[in-house]
Amino acid sequence: MAFKIEPIHYSVGGTSIVLQPFDVPGSRLVDGAVFPLALELTKTSPGPLTPDEAALALRDISERGITTELLNKHGAILIRGVGNPSAKTFSKLVKASEEGRGRKPYEQLGFSGSRTEVDDEVFSASEAPQHVRIGQHNENAIHTRFPSNIHFYCVKAATKGGESPLCHIGELFDRVQAEMPQFVEDLAKKGLLTTDNYQAPGKESKQFPTSWAGTSAFGQDIRPGDDIETMKAKAEKQVKQLTPYFKWLEDDLLQTQEHVPGLRRSPATNRPLWFNSVASRYRFAKDIGAGNPPYVGADGQSYPPSNYRYRDGTQIPIEWLARLVDITDDIVFNFTMSPGDLVLVNNFLVSHGREPWYEGERRILVSMWDTDNPEERIRDY
Numbered sequence: 381m382a383f384k385i386e387p388i389h390y391s392v393g394g395t396s397i398v399l400q401p402f403d404v405p406g407s408r409l410v411d412g413a414v415f416p417l418a419l420e421l422t423k424t425s426p427g428p429l430t431p432d433e434a435a436l437a438l439r440d441i442s443e444r445g446i447t448t449e450l451l452n453k454h455g456a457i458l459i460r461g462v463g464n465p466s467a468k469t470f471s472k473l474v475k476a477s478e479e480g481r482g483r484k485p486y487e488q489l490g491f492s493g494s495r496t497e498v499d500d501e502v503f504s505a506s507e508a509p510q511h512v513r514i515g516q517h518n519e520n521a522i523h524t525r526f527p528s529n530i531h532f533y534c535v536k537a538a539t540k541g542g543e544s545p546l547c548h549i550g551e552l553f554d555r556v557q558a559e560m561p562q563f564v565e566d567l568a569k570k571g572l573l574t575t576d577n578y579q580a581p582g583k584e585s586k587q588f589p590t591s592w593a594g595t596s597a598f599g600q601d602i603r604p605g606d607d608i609e610t611m612k613a614k615a616e617k618q619v620k621q622l623t624p625y626f627k628w629l630e631d632d633l634l635q636t637q638e639h640v641p642g643l644r645r646s647p648a649t650n651r652p653l654w655f656n657s658v659a660s661r662y663r664f665a666k667d668i669g670a671g672n673p674p675y676v677g678a679d680g681q682s683y684p685p686s687n688y689r690y691r692d693g694t695q696i697p698i699e700w701l702a703r704l705v706d707i708t709d710d711i712v713f714n715f716t717m718s719p720g721d722l723v724l725v726n727n728f729l730v731s732h733g734r735e736p737w738y739e740g741e742r743r744i745l746v747s748m749w750d751t752d753n754p755e756e757r758i759r760d761y
């Protein structure tokens with residue numbers, strides 16, 4: 381499929397820079413726009429484009445409203461052509477781009493994975509083991525709070541596997557509506573109940589080495605030397621920002637329950653969106669061998685159908701989840717990032733995932749941003 385998009389020319393600080401659209405294999409056409417939009421940054425004057433020059437360019441197009449317009453239209457933008465792949469380069473580029481359009485860093489809360497801050501507003505992507513697939517999800521859509529944007533950057537690419545697939549959740553909504561209208565109707569009516577279990581510090585699982593005391597979960601105020609009761613009291617204060625429904629179980633395991641809608645609308649176009657994580661939850665169970673009765677995985681854990689619930693406590697039929705996973709696989713843009721690739725993602729239009737990798741080292745970084753402007757927040761369905 382070929383898409384015709386005009387190059388963007390401009391001059392910053394005496395340097396002429398061109399944002400040249402290019403075709404990426406596997407890109408899709410959604411709502412009349414190419415998804416994702418791919419832009420090569422080049423300089424018309426001699427010498428390579430430096431991260432500082434690229435940052436000036438990205439800040440400029442953000443200040444002029446172009447970044448927001450493109451993210452609302454295309455869902456995701458791949459930017460290629462900036463040298464020196466590093467966390468520092470990513471930090472420079474992403475801050476220029478997001479600060480330029482008035483966005484603020486997203487304050488992480490309730491994150492059940494594991495991440496490390498490696499530079500200013502830059503974190504490691506999920507630290508889950510490399511053989512684990514992370515299915516399609518909108519960042520923190522299982523929670524009542526989530527970022528408007530999650531951006532990705534590649535420092536090192538695996539030599540086998542390790543793709544970073546993206547899915548347009550407008551296209552996904554349309555497909556589910558066409559094939560399983562009852563699923564859409566039930567989800568619209570009932571919403572979702574998400575249950576999360578957070579291990580106590582020191583009792584983290586090998587698969588997802590994280591606890592409720594992590595600084596991106598509920599440990600923001602916990603200080604060295606706090607005893608367990610103080611830690612729990614501090615964590616509870618954070619939990620209450622997400623949900624009033626939580627309890628402490630045996631071994632100081634924290635269980636939270638949240639009510640989330642599952643369907644939303646784009647703030648830019650009002651188009652309906654499939655904004656949730658039910659596909660990735662079922663995908664995880666399926667990958668571990670627990671997709672069918674008796675729903676026990678290779679890890680010996682049980683992944684019963686009752687894990688997938690509507691807000692009223694009733695179950696989502698397993699066959700609908702299986703079909704949802706197939707539809708998602710059918711429409712994803714499956715992409716292997718190269719070192720230096722920057723992918724700006726509108727979390728309100730596009731979900732993301734991660735494929736397992738088998739050879740080489742993969743180092744992908746993320747940066748999450750948010751907006752206070754109610755006009756830019758995702759809408760109710």
Ligand SMILES: [Fe+2]
Pocket residue numbers: 517518519520732
């Ligand atoms: Fe994610």
